[in-house]
Amino acid sequence: MWSTLPTEMRLAVVENLDSGDVKNLSQVDRDTYTACLPSAFKNVKLGNLRALQSFVDNVPRSYCRYIHLLSLCTESNGRNTDQRSVTEIVISILAASPCLEELVLNTGGSLHHSIISCFEHLSRLERLSIHNSGPEELKPLSERLVVAIAASVPNLKRLSLDRVSRSLIHAPELRGVPPYVPLVSGDDNIPDHPLLGADLYLPSLLRLHTLRQLIIRDTHLGDPRWATVPVNCKLQVVDLGSCFHENENFNSACIQRIMGAVGRTVDEFSLTTAVSDAVFAKPSVTPLQRLRKLHISPFFPVDSVVDTMSNLAGSPIESLSMQCYEDDVVDVCAALEDFLTIRVERGAGFYEKLARIDVAITANDASSPLDPDEDAECKKAEQRLQELCRDLCLASRFSKTLPSSAASRLARSTGFVVTRLPTLGDGRVRSMTL
Known part of the structure; x- marks a missing residue:
């Protein structure tokens, strides 16, 4: 009965199953295994650099076309890693994921700017989150990099940024003065963007006409250009957090300035x-x-x-x-x-x-x-x-709600989103839990 169903109907059945049932159903036969792949790889979460490398080494690149939601973390658990090699691993996954709709990128500091160009081809990507999970003083995440990435996404609707560091190029007035906000130097090699040119500072995000939701947390928002940059987007949802390094009055003034610039559509x-x-x-x-x-x-x-x-x-x-x-x-x-x-x-x-x-x-x-x-x-x-x-x-x-520590433990106890399917035929790894 199952084997006689059209492929479209089998895919529809699989889409309504939870991950455990998908895994069990995939063992029926080779055709069923193939039908389970789109559901098994729809949501992929890779929690560290080792998992990223394992995914690249073991999962056929053709399977990346099934990914709709991708969560990546480049943390290497304390080991020294080359920025360029980590970036190449991330690029290899993104370049093979044309159906990607949402990307969560947790990175320990900045990646190499060569990653920017691969976002130009992610036409279905609408939701992008970039978070710095490393120590900001040692591994800052450049505002020039994240702005260039965001501006390169053709249809970006929702952007979430966390712990982005100001670039020395755009904030020279902060250098060497209290409260000693961490700054990024050496990011002047990031190439000019076709839309924004050299203006790769955070306020330029308001020039992205597709943007509808903007979330920025734990980031210095003191750039006065928030009040003067042309606002081409029609933001509907805005979530602005305070900067840890500044006081309450400073943070309040910064947020009010941004509210004044974008508030008419919010x-x-x-x-x-x-x-x-x-x-x-x-x-x-x-x-x-x-x-x-x-x-x-x-x-x-x-x-x-x-x-x-x-x-x-x-x-x-x-x-x-x-x-x-x-x-x-x-x-x-x-x-x-x-x-x-x-x-x-x-x-x-x-x-x-x-x-x-x-x-x-x-x-x-x-x-x-x-x-x-x-x-x-x-x-x-x-x-x-x-x-x-x-x-x-x-x-x-x-x-x-649970405290964050308990929520994190609960999330870890439930495992990752990717389901391990049993291997068939030649014994190559087809999917994995990382």
Whole structure:
């Protein structure tokens, strides 16, 4: 019965199976094995340089055409590696993956600039994440490299950057002065880009007309050109984090400058610092004229919640979500109650479109749980806020997530996405878990 089904129907069946079932089904016969390959290689995660090398050595290049989501990490577990050779390994995978739609690249510092050209051919790639997993002081990730890569993706919609370092070429004023922000030197050999020319600084990302979502975290955003570069994109989602090396006031000023430049099209925004500029509170002049969803990160100063919300009153915000740690639940709930009290006092026109408030709580690590009294106090604070929301006809939801360490352990325990299929015929490795 199975063997008589058309190939299209067998592929449709396999696509609806989980990885374990795909592995079992692949053992039926050679034709079934072949039918399982697109599902087995649709999502590939390679967690270190050794896994990358093993994948290149053992998996036929033709199988890369099945990859839609690819997560790569170039970390070598402390061993010294040649930048050029690591780059060549990554290029060999990307060059063989024409159907790639999402790429997550974790790199210990910068790769060689020869990698830039291979992105020109990834026409289906829409979501790109580049994160520096190495020590920034020793292995910085050049802003010139990541901007050139992003500008080379033909249809880039979503860009996420983490721990990108400023280039000395573009930020000479930061050299040798407090707070001693790590800078990249020696990246002047990155060639000019056909679109951006030599202007490979972070603000040039706003010139990418296809870009709709921009996430930048743990990166210095002090380049004044954020306010002057031509904005060719229509950003809908913006998430800007603070720079560890700068103070709260500096980070706030940087984020407000970027908000002012891109805000007219933004529907969703994530805040990590307070907003003090009162211009955002005036509907007639605020740059955030379409902002409907506001997210506040767990690093946001709780005592600034009320003032910041007041300073964003010019936007038609419908949904407010806050993330916090378990230790801060009582203070966060109290701040939101104060904000809602002000909303009632000010009456019509002040957050009149607000429809829901959600709070996402990150639980403490198992080694330091809340004691019974603290836990009871948190539950009371949650209940008070939910009751106030009900009284004001606002939807609300409290959710709890695992701490990052526990989430990482859980992810490791579930294994990688790539499924190991049994070998057939000549015994060559057809797929692997790395």
